Amino acid sequence: MSVPxxxxxxLLRRAGGVWGIxxxxxxxxxxxxxxxxLEVGGAALAADEILGVVEDLVVRPAPLLRRFWAEEPxxxxxxxxxxxxxxxxxxLPAVLRSPGGDGLDEASE
Amino acid sequence: xSEPAQATRREGTHLLVQAGEYTCALPLAAVRRVVRSxxxxxxxxxxxxxxxxxEFGGEPLPVLNLARLVSSPPGPNPSYPVTVVVWVGPAxxxxxxxxxxxxxxxxAHVPADSVVAGDGGLLLGEAPVGGAVVRVLNLExxxxxx
Numbered sequence: 100m101s102v103p104x105x106x107x108x109x110l111l112r113r114a115g116g117v118w119g120i121x122x123x124x125x126x127x128x129x130x131x132x133x134x135x136x137l138e139v140g141g142a143a144l145a146a147d148e149i150l151g152v153v154e155d156l157v158v159r160p161a162p163l164l165r166r167f168w169a170e171e172p173x174x175x176x177x178x179x180x181x182x183x184x185x186x187x188x189x190x191l192p193a194v195l196r197s198p199g200g201d202g203l204d205e206a207s208e
Numbered sequence: 209x210s211e212p213a214q215a216t217r218r219e220g221t222h223l224l225v226q227a228g229e230y231t232c233a234l235p236l237a238a239v240r241r242v243v244r245s246x247x248x249x250x251x252x253x254x255x256x257x258x259x260x261x262x263e264f265g266g267e268p269l270p271v272l273n274l275a276r277l278v279s280s281p282p283g284p285n286p287s288y289p290v291t292v293v294v295w296v297g298p299a300x301x302x303x304x305x306x307x308x309x310x311x312x313x314x315x316a317h318v319p320a321d322s323v324v325a326g327d328g329g330l331l332l333g334e335a336p337v338g339g340a341v342v343r344v345l346n347l348e349x350x351x352x353x354x
Binding site (some may be wrong): 114115116117159161162163164167168169170175176177180181182183184192193194 | 249250251252253254255256257258261262263266267268269270272296297301303305350351
């Protein structure tokens with residue numbers, strides 16, 4: 100499976116929530132063992148569902164979240180009436196990290 | 209009534225909200241809307257009062273549990289059927305937040321000089337309203353503490 104060659108944000112579903120990652124930061128995407136695996140910054144992420152790529156996501160900062168959540172997202176957005184956590188590729192949330200390892204091997208080839 | 213007196217009265221006008229066993233007074237000027245409980249998407253690993261994220265008016269909205277935020281014991285039926293959408297933080301950097309609560313009760317005047325014993329943060333202090341003690345919240349401080 101190839102990496103979508105588009106600007107904008109890749110939206111995925113994981114742990115009941117919708118997450119957005121800058122599409123430019125996605126280095127690999129593969130379907131493996133019943134779930135999607137992505138490579139972002141050399142780290143392997145897991146997704147239950149890929150919702151697609153959107154270009155017009157309005158990302159808002161959410162400083163209040165930091166007080167109540169250990170993760171540091173890039174911001175929040177809404178897509179199709181669903182709240183989206185837009186992640187910072189340099190600070191990936193633990194819940195997105197794949198239990199399998201640090202990156203894609205042959206699966207991304 | 210003179211203009212300064214009207215301004216003072218406006219500043220003292222609060223929405224009383226039931227949050228667990230406590231009654232909280234929210235500055236009415238910071239209240240954006242009171243709505244039925246919003247559909248909340250939990251955030252994995254979120255701690256304390258953060259219920260999760262919702263969508264409101266096309267915008268993302270963090271939702272906090274007001275009872276947990278003020279360390280109130282839960283009420284007899286803690287289903288939190290109301291979400292009070294408020295502005296928090298300073299005016300130049302305000303942020304919309306949803307407060308899940310048991311009920312929006314009434315609008316009441318809470319004179320500033322009746323508020324005592326605050327913590328200097330979210331809890332501005334306590335004040336007598338209609339024979340009961342309410343906890344007066346400083347929502348601007350909630351944003352500053354973030």
